[in-house]
Amino acid sequence: MDGSLPGTLNDPRSLNRAASALRCLPFRRAFYRLLxxxxxxxxxxxxxxxxxxLTVAPxxxxxxxxxxxxxxxxxxxxxxxxxxGLTERVRLTPMGRDLLEGWSEEIPRAGLLERIRHGLRRRWPRL
Structure with missing residues (x-):
C-alpha cells in the first residue's frame, strides 16, 4: 500500500503501520467484514x-x-x-474501512521480516 487513501486525515506512517498490523495479525478479511x-x-x-x-488460528x-x-x-x-460508556465490544473505524478497501480479496499475510518489525514495534512503539 502506498498510504494515500482518499478521504482520510491520517498521515502515511499511521496508515502503513495500521496496514502492517492487518497483515501481521491472525484475523481474516471475514473478521473485519463482520465488524x-x-x-x-x-x-x-x-x-x-x-x-x-474469522482467524488464521484459534x-x-x-x-x-x-x-x-x-x-x-x-x-x-x-x-x-x-x-x-465504553463496552468491551469493538467495531471497525473509518480508517480500518479505508485500509480494507485496498485489498479486494483476502488480506495478504506478512513475510517474516515484516512480522519481526511489527512485533518489535508493538512491544517497543518508540523504535
Missing part, C-alpha cells in the same frame, strides 16, 4: 463456532483482546459505546 456490520467482544469471538473462518479471549487493543492503538478498531 463493519456489528460489534463483537474478544469473549464472543473465542466462543464462535465459525472462528476458523484464539483465546485473552489473546484476541491483546490484538484488539493493538488494533485500537493503530486506529483500525474502536470500542463500542452504549448508554453507560
Amino acid at each position: 463493519s456490520g456489528e460489534a463483537i467482544s474478544s469473549e464472543e469471538l473465542s466462543r464462535r463456532a465459525d472462528q476458523t473462518e 484464539l483465546s479471549s485473552e489473546r484476541a483482546e491483546d490484538h484488539f487493543i493493538w488494533l485500537i492503538r493503530v486506529g483500525v478498531l474502536r470500542r463500542e459505546v452504549d448508554g453507560q
Whole structure:
C-alpha cells in the first residue's frame, strides 16, 4: 500500500503501520467484514463456532483482546459505546474501512521480516 487513501486525515506512517498490523495479525478479511456490520467482544469471538473462518488460528479471549487493543492503538478498531460508556465490544473505524478497501480479496499475510518489525514495534512503539 502506498498510504494515500482518499478521504482520510491520517498521515502515511499511521496508515502503513495500521496496514502492517492487518497483515501481521491472525484475523481474516471475514473478521473485519463482520465488524463493519456489528460489534463483537474478544469473549464472543473465542466462543464462535465459525472462528476458523474469522482467524488464521484459534484464539483465546485473552489473546484476541491483546490484538484488539493493538488494533485500537493503530486506529483500525474502536470500542463500542452504549448508554453507560465504553463496552468491551469493538467495531471497525473509518480508517480500518479505508485500509480494507485496498485489498479486494483476502488480506495478504506478512513475510517474516515484516512480522519481526511489527512485533518489535508493538512491544517497543518508540523504535
